[in-house]
Every structure is written in structure tokens, then in C-alpha cells.
């Protein structure tokens with residue numbers, strides 16, 4: 001690890017490197033005010049105004065924003081030991097538990113050794129039949145509830161679907177009731193409040209909001225404990241990933257997870273695996289809703305490969321264009337729109353000095369639109385993920401799932417789920433996005449559509465959109 005006076009790879013002393021250009025603020029609040037007013041617009045402005053490595057000076061503090069693939073690689077892969085999530089997420093632990101997402105160092109390595117094997121592609125492929133079943137039930141419900149052609153908000157529907165997928169395909173549990181959905185929604189809303197507000201009272205302070213959050217968290221914990229009990233009672237039945245977690249042993253030490261560690265992992269997986277996927281699915285259907293040509297191509301692929309039956313993992317693997325639609329949606333609307341890290345020691349990024357204990361933020365939203373690496377970056381063009389068009393692109397110009405050792409453990413689960421959901425939805429329905437409803441990205445904990453996305457469904461074989469009401 002480099003110290004401030006130590007030479008970098010080219011032999012230059014880090015202290016002799018300049019700080020990157022960037023704006024000055026009297027206090028950190030000046031910067032936060034700009035960011036809160038329009039985070040995505042502001043990050044875009046910083047990049048246009050100052051370049052791909054920007055240093056925000058806030059009184060005595062410095063904070064970096066970097067937008068080059070090689071800098072992303074350096075922070076997340078090459079020199080990852082010099083960067084931690086630090087206390088940036090400390091308050092999130094109160095909600096999401098001390099699981100894989102927010103732990104550091106040896107505690108994180110141990111947890112990753114427990115959790116990662118359960119999410120290997122071969123294991124995830126084993127739960128595709130359950131995913132198909134969950135989706136089939138969801139389509140049946142939509143047919144009953146929205147057959148009249150009334151418009152509805154897609155986002156809560158996708159949140160409900162993604163939560164059902166986590167509970168049933170990941171944890172092998174029953175479909176959760178409406179009260180559990182409400183509790184999880186409250187948990188997510190509370191997380192958004194924590195991330196959005198600089199100074200929040202610790203959870204033990206009995207404010208009205210904290211008391212409500214504590215009640216929601218206690219309810220979520222109780223339901224998750226029940227899921228573990230049922231998994232124990234099932235003993236060997238079913239292909240759920242929870243059993244793999246319960247039986248996980250560290251290959252080197254033979255250590256197993258304690259009950260508390262298991263619950264923390266499950267809360268983390270629930271939070272990390274549900275909200276992100278729901279947002280990806282919502283944005284993907286929104287984008288397709290405006291691109292009849294891509295929708296027709298996706299359908300023709302689905303009709304050829306899947307026919308009428310429930311999809312198998314092998315068939316899903318042949319839905320190449322559908323997967324490219326998922327990837328392109330993750331490019332334009334990455335649910336994790338910013339990845340912050342904190343340097344431990346001083347470092348060099350893009351020829352500039354990064355002081356020790358300095359925040360470095362990388363934004364997939366910005367890098368995924370970098371004109372040097374993406375042709376017509378604002379255009380929805382799933383074919384840009386064809387091998388012949390991707391081979392010359394730097395690998396870290398695209399990082400919706402992060403990169404390096406701390407990249408998303410659920411990537412295969414998420415891609416398989418999204419491919420299945422898009423394929424089965426568009427096989428059954430025409431999805432019309434209501435044009436008069438303004439859709440805007442709202443970057444909070446994840447990139448949510450502000451005011452939702454209103455759509456109408458019509459059974460595909462009806463040959464026309466159902467009568468428009470709502």
C-alpha cells in the first residue's frame with residue numbers, strides 16, 4: 001500500500017502529484033446541497049467542466065469523483081486493498097445487518113467464502129423452475145387484475161415480484177403475505193431516508209420514524225427466522241439456496257455461520273437482491289415500451305426458443321437478444337448508480353494525488369454514458385452488447401454489478417431472473433407505457449423512477465390493446 005511520500009509505479013513521489021481540478025465549497029454542505037438538488041445532472045456537469053478525475057474541495061476536506069474505466073479498475077480491482085466502504089455505510093448496518101454487503105477485511109472474506117458458493121451459476125440454474133412458477137402466478141394475477149386495460153404503476157408490481165423471487169427461489173419459503181411486503185417497503189423507505197439525509201439520529205433514539213423502522217425491522221427479522229425454521233423442517237427437500245447457506249462451511253477452517261450471522265446474511269440478500277432487481281425490471285420494460293422494434297425482436301426470439309412451456313435454464317441461456325436487452329437497461333439505468341469508497345492510504349488516480357482517508361466515488365450512470373467508450377450513449381441499443389461490438393471496449397466501462405472481489409454475488413441470479421421475467425411477460429402481454437406520465441430517474445439508494453412508471457397491459461393474442469381506461 002502506498003503512503004503519501006512513497007513512489008507510485010512510475011517512481012514519482014505521490015506528494016509531488018497535483019490534486020485534480022474541481023470546484024471549491026466553504027463546507028461539505030455546499031457540495032451536498034448541489035448533489036441533492038440534482039445528483040445525476042451535477043455529476044455530469046462536473047465531468048464536462050473538469051474532466052474524468054475531479055477533486056471537490058470542501059473547507060479542509062477533499063472528495064474525488066472519477067469517471068474513467070481504468071480508474072474504476074484501479075480502485076475496485078488493482079489496488080482494492082487500499083479502498084474500503086468505511087463508515088460511509090455504517091448506519092445502513094442498522095437496517096441491512098452486518099452481512100456481506102457492508103462488512104470489511106477478514107470478516108468480509110469469511111462471509112464471502114460462505115455465501116458465494118450458493119450463488120454459483122450451476123446452483124442458481126437449479127432454481128429456474130421455481131422462478132418460472134413464481135412468474136406464471138404473477139402473470140395470472142396481472143391477467144385478473146389488469147385485464148380491463150386500466151393503467152397501473154409498474155414499480156410496486158416489480159418490487160412485489162422481486163420479493164417473491166427472493167423468498168421463494170432464494171429462500172425456498174412460501175409466497176410472503178401482503179404484510180411482509182409492507183414491512184419490506186417500510187425498511188427500504190427507511191434506508192432511502194438514511195442515505196438521503198446527512199445527520200440522522202441513531203436507531204435507538206426513540207423518534208417516531210425510528211420507532212416505526214424498529215417495528216418494521218423486528219417484523220422482517222421474525223419472518224426471516226420463520227423461513228429458517230421451515231427450511232430446517234424441510235430437511236433436504238427442494239433446491240433452495242438457503243439450505244446451501246445453512247450448510248455452508250469454510251473450506252479452510254470448517255467454520256459455519258452462527259444463527260445471527262445467517263440472519264444477517266439473509267437480510268442483506270433480501271435488501272440487496274430485491275430492490276436492485278425490481279428497478280432493473282421496471283426500467284427494462286420502460287425502455288422496451290418505447291422501442292417496438294426491440295420488443296418485436298425479443299418476442300420472436302422468445303417464441304422460437306421457448307414455445308409455450310415454462311423456460312428451462314438451458315433455454316434461457318439461448319435468449320441472447322433478451323440478455324442484451326437486460327444488459328443495455330442496466331447500462332442506461334444502473335440500479336446502483338454510484339459506488340463510493342474511502343482511500344486508506346494516499347494513492348494516484350489518472351495522474352492525480354488522492355490523499356489518505358479520502359472519498360472516491362465512481363458512478364456507473366456517468367461511465368456508462370462516457371462518449372469515448374459508448375457510441376450514441378443515450379440511445380437504447382441492445383446490440384452494442386454483441387461480442388463483435390464489445391470486444392474493443394475497456395472492461396470497466398461497464399460495471400452495473402461492481403467489479404473485483406466485492407462485485408455482486410447475485411449477478412447470475414439477477415441476470416437469469418431478469419431474462420426470465422422479460423421473456424415470460426412479453427410472451428403473454430403487450431406492455432404499453434403511458435406516454436403522458438412523466439418518468440424521471442430519482443437517484444436515492446437505488447435509481448428509482450420518480451413518480452413510478454404507468455403502463456397498460458393487453459393479452460397478446462387479443463390482437464389489439466384492450467379498451468383504454470384508467
Ligand code: HEM
Pocket residue numbers: 100101102112119268269272273274276277280334335336339340399400401402403405406407408409410411413414
Ligand atoms: C440487477 C440487479 C442487481 C444489481 C444491479 C446489483 C448491483 C450490485 C453492485 C454494484 C454491487 C457492488 C457494490 C459495491 O461494490 O459497493 C453489489 C453487491 C452485492 N450484491 Fe448485488 N446487484 C443486483 C442483484 C443482486 C441479487 C439478486 C443479490 C442476491 C443474491 C445481490 C446481492 C449482493 C451482495 C450480497 C453484494 C455484496 C457483495 C460483497 O461485498 O461481497 N445483488 N450488487
